[in-house]
Amino acid sequence: MFKELKREAYEANVALPRHGLINLTFGNASAIDRSKAVFAIKPSGVDYVALKPDDMVIVDLEGRTVEGTLNPSSDTPTHRRLFLAFTAIGGVVHTHSSYATAFAQAGRPIPIFGTTHADYFSGEVPVTRKMTPEEVVGPYEWETGAVIVERMRSLKAEDCPGILVNRHAPFAWGPTAAKAVESAVAIECIAHMAFVSLQLAPGLTPIESELLNKHFKRKHGPGAYYGQAGR
Ligand SMILES: [Zn+2]
Numbered sequence: 001m002f003k004e005l006k007r008e009a010y011e012a013n014v015a016l017p018r019h020g021l022i023n024l025t026f027g028n029a030s031a032i033d034r035s036k037a038v039f040a041i042k043p044s045g046v047d048y049v050a051l052k053p054d055d056m057v058i059v060d061l062e063g064r065t066v067e068g069t070l071n072p073s074s075d076t077p078t079h080r081r082l083f084l085a086f087t088a089i090g091g092v093v094h095t096h097s098s099y100a101t102a103f104a105q106a107g108r109p110i111p112i113f114g115t116t117h118a119d120y121f122s123g124e125v126p127v128t129r130k131m132t133p134e135e136v137v138g139p140y141e142w143e144t145g146a147v148i149v150e151r152m153r154s155l156k157a158e159d160c161p162g163i164l165v166n167r168h169a170p171f172a173w174g175p176t177a178a179k180a181v182e183s184a185v186a187i188e189c190i191a192h193m194a195f196v197s198l199q200l201a202p203g204l205t206p207i208e209s210e211l212l213n214k215h216f217k218r219k220h221g222p223g224a225y226y227g228q229a230g231r
Pocket residue numbers: 026027094095096168169
């Protein structure tokens with residue numbers, strides 16, 4: 001069962017090391033089937049090289065394993081929290097990609113300095129507040145999702161396809177698992193560029209609003225014209 005969904009999650013997971021976003025086994029991707037209210041996610045601790053589509057674990061929105069012999073990723077409750085909160089997303093990706101993680105560890109949002117960033121985000125890549133000791137010793141992975149949802153309260157998931165969890169690393173999402181991978185790649189890329197830009201110009205200010213709006217809106221929303229129609 002769930003062959004297509006497992007394949008979608010598998011393809012997203014194996015794309016992560018291919019894009020250089022994964023060291024060891026730090027990271028995971030999931031894909032949801034909203035009509036069946038289940039998602040497929042990477043099994044816990046399995047090396048990407050050994051991963052097979054059938055290894056994907058099917059979990060429902062109450063957190064119960066529906067199908068699969070392996071344990072789901074330990075980050076499964078975070079994915080579930082995001083799927084419940086952002087009802088238009090189809091996939092979630094978590095990595096510890098180096099530059100984005102450096103911003104997360106420093107507790108700093110990634111400022112929006114240029115058009116590469118503005119192609120994906122309508123503003124900075126936000127950072128969550130630090131988690132409290134109670135949240136860390138409690139249901140940690142669920143609470144990780146909760147601090148993301150809290151920070152996103154004033155933002156739209158489609159305008160802001162990812163976030164940095166303070167002291168931790170990025171989480172990204174999109175309308176499909178493949179698009180969530182693209183968001184994760186973009187976050188790492190713009191984190192790297194922002195880091196270098198700040199070295200070249202420590203007092204650099206954010207991109208001008210007309211240039212930001214031009215780039216964001218030509219790819220997103222009703223007037224979008226970038227790319228090929230229907231693809
Ligand atoms: Zn992590």
